[in-house]
C-alpha cells in the first residue's frame with residue numbers, strides 16, 4: 267500500500283513563496299508525473315515529499331500516517347536524482363547494498379536483493395566497478411537499482427533522464443515504464459519533457475508558479491485542458507491561439523468572430539458567455555488543414571515549413587500577424603510566401619475566456635479506459 | 636639572434652617547460668638552502684661553524700649530537716611534540732568537520748561572514764593576547780601542561796581547519812548526501828560513511844597541515860611551557876642561551892627537531908601539495 271496525500275502544502279524561501287498551497291492525492295501503484303516550466307517548483311514539491319526540504323505549512327500523509335516532519339530516512343521513500351548522486355567511493359554493488367546494510371539486513375538477504383536488482387537492470391557485469399567507470403546510462407541504471415533494492419513505498423524521480431542523450435533517453439523511458447509495470451510500484455516523476463509525461467504517466471500534474479493547474483490522465487489533459495496554460499504547455503508543437511470575440515450563442519455552440527477574419531461556430535457551452543466578450547480560440551496543429559486559397563474564407567501566408575519526413579509542420583502567418591502551426595502530410599509542397607487557405611476542425615477547437623479558463627465543451631469525448 | 640616569434644608552437648612549449656623548470660628549481664634551492672646549511676653546520680665543530688668564509692668542505696663530526704644527547708633528553712621533548720600535535724589535530728578535526736559540514740551543506744545568510752570572521756582572528760598578532768591567556772592559564776593551572784598546549788593549538792588552528800574542510804566539502808554535490816539520507820543513513824552515518832570517505836584526500840591535507848603547524852609552533856610553546864610540557868621548539872630555544880651562541884650545537888638540535896616533520900612531510904608531499912592547492916589540481 268502506498269497512498270500519498272498532500273494537503274495545502276506551502277513552502278517559502280524567505281519572502282518568496284515557491285509552493286502556494288498544493289493539494290494532491292496519489293493512489294497506490296500510480297505513475298504520477300509532475301510537469302511544468304522551469305522554476306515552477308516541481309523539484310521543490312518532490313523534495314518536500316522526500317523530506318529533503320522543510321515545508322512552511324501543510325501536511326503530507328503516507329498511508330494515512332502523517333510524515334510532514336519525519337526525517338527522510340524514516341519515510342520509506344526512494345529517490346533518483348538528476349545527477350544520479352551515486353556514492354563515488356563505493357562499487358556498484360556497494361552503492362546498491364548501502365541502504366540494506368544500514369537497515370541491518372543479513373548478508374544473504376542483501377546478496378539476493380542486489381543480484382535480483384542487477385538482473386532486472388542488466389547490471390551484473392558492472393557490479394564491481396566504481397561509478398566513475400560507467401557511462402551515463404549505466405550510472406542512471408545504478409541509481410535506479412539503488413532505489414529498487416529497498417522496495418520502498420514510493421519512488422521519486424527528479425528528471426532522471428535529462429542528462430542522457432536522445433536515444434538512451436527513449437530506451438530508459440521504456441525501461442522505466444516496464445519497471446513500473448513489473449514492480450507495480452507507486453512512482454512520482456518530475457520532468458519538463460512532455461513526451462515523458464505523456465508516455466509514462468497514469469496521471470499528469472501540471473504545475474505553474476507553485477500552483478497546480480490541472481491533474482488528470484495525459485489524454486484528458488491533452489483533449490480537455492482546463493485553461494490556456496495547460497493547453498499551451500502540452501502538445502508538440504504547441505497549440506495556436508487566435509483572439510476573437512463572441513458574436514452570438516445558442517444551445518449548440520458559440521459564434522466567434524476571429525480577429526484574423528472568419529466567423530466560426532465552436533461547440534462549447536453558451537453558459538456564462540455574453541455577446542461581445544473577448545475570447546481566445548485554441549487549435550492544435552493536427553486540427554488545421556491547408557487548402558487552396560479559394561476554397562476557404564480563412565487565409566494565411568506560408569512562413570517556414572519544417573519537413574520531418576512523416577509530417578511537415580507549417581508555420582502560417584494570418585492577415586493579423588498571428589502565427590498558426592499546422593500539421594500537414596510529409597509530402598507537403600507549399601513554398602515560402604504562398605498564400606493558402608486554412609480550414610479548422612471546430613469539433614476539436616478550444617475556447618478560452620478572458621481569464622484564460624476553458625469554456626466547457628458540449629461534446630466531451632468519452633474517456634479512453 | 637633568437638627570435639621568440641620564430642619558434643614553432645612545439646618549440647615554444649618546450650622552451651616554456653625548460654624556463655619554468657629552471658625557475659622552479661631555483662626557487663626550491665633558495666628555500667631549501669637554509670635547511671641544507673643547518674644540517675651541514677650540525678656536523679661541524681664549533682670552530683668550523685664560526686669560520687669565515689664559511690666552509691663547504693670539512694671533516695664531519697657527530698660530537699654535537701652526542702653532546703646534546705648527554706645534556707638534554709631529546710625524547711622527552713619529542714614525545715611532548717608528538718602528543719601535543721596529534722592531540723590538538725584530533726580534537727581540532729572533531730570540531731572542524733561538523734562545523735564545516737553545517738556551513739557547507741546548511742548555509743545561512745551569515746555563513747560567509749562567520750567564515751571571514753573566523754579567519755580574521757588569525758590576523759591578530761598572538762602577542763596581543765599573550766598576557767590575558769597567560770593569566771588565564773595560570774589561574775587554571777594549565778601552565779606547562781600538555782593539555783594547555785593542546786587547547787591553545789586547537790584554538791589557533793581551528794579557523795584554518797574549518798576553512799579548509801569547508802572548501803573541500805563545498806566540492807561535494809549535496810545530492811550525494813541527500814541520497815544517503817534517503818537510503819536511511821543517520822546524521823553520523825551520513826558523515827562517517829559518505830562525507831568523510833568522499834573528502835578523505837582534502838581532510839588528510841587538513842590533518843597534515845595542522846600537524847605541521849602544531850609541530851613548528853614556537854610562540855605559545857615558549858611562553859606557556861617551561862620543561863614538563865616543553866616540545867621540541869622549546870628545546871631548540873634552550874640552546875640559544877644563556878652561555879652565548881653555539882652554532883653547531885644549535886644546528887644539531889634544530890636538525891633533530893625538524894627531522895621528524897621533514898621526513899613526515901617528504902612522505903606526504905603529494906597529498907600535501909594536492910590539498911594545499913585547494914582542489915585546483917585534480
Ligand SMILES: Nc1ncnc2c1ncn2[C@@H]1O[C@H](COP(=O)(O)OP(=O)(O)OP(=O)(O)O)[C@@H](O)[C@H]1O
Pocket residue numbers: 279284302303304305306307308309310311458
Ligand atoms: N534554496 C533556495 N533558495 C531560494 N530559492 C530557491 C531555492 N531553491 C529553489 N528556489 C527557487 O524555487 C523555485 C522553484 O525551484 P524548483 O527547483 O522547484 O523548480 P523546478 O520546477 O524543479 O525547475 P527545473 O525544471 O528548472 O528543475 C525557483 O524559482 C528557484 O529559484
Ligand SMILES: [Mg+2]
Pocket residue numbers: 308309310
Ligand atoms: Mg527541478
